[in-house]
Amino acid sequence: xxxxxxxxxxxxxxxxxxxxxxxxxxxxxxxxxxxxxxxxxxxxxxxxxxxxxxxxxxxxxxxxxxxxxxxxxxxxxxxxxxxxxx
Numbered sequence: 001x002x003x004x005x006x007x008x009x010x011x012x013x014x015x016x017x018x019x020x021x022x023x024x025x026x027x028x029x030x031x032x033x034x035x036x037x038x039x040x041x042x043x044x045x046x047x048x049x050x051x052x053x054x055x056x057x058x059x060x061x062x063x064x065x066x067x068x069x070x071x072x073x074x075x076x077x078x079x080x081x082x083x084x085x086x
Contacts, residue, residue, distance in 0.1 A: 018060045
């Protein structure tokens with residue numbers, strides 16, 4: 001199954017998903033400000049797309065970047081499971 005295709009269906013084909021939507025759906029344990037801080041600190045490895053070159057512009061996550069991130073998290077979880085259960 002292709003994560004990017006599933007995300008396209010979830011977000012109605014948007015190429016760039018608003019940061020608040022990604023936060024709501026995948027980082028609900030954080031608020032948007034804290035999520036953005038963790039991204040800027042490198043704790044969450046997702047590139048943020050700014051629609052314009054200023055601090056107040058709309059921010060989002062490109063669909064493929066989110067798909068890659070989710071696939072990487074899945075691979076890490078599978079590796080951990082294999083180490084625990086063999």
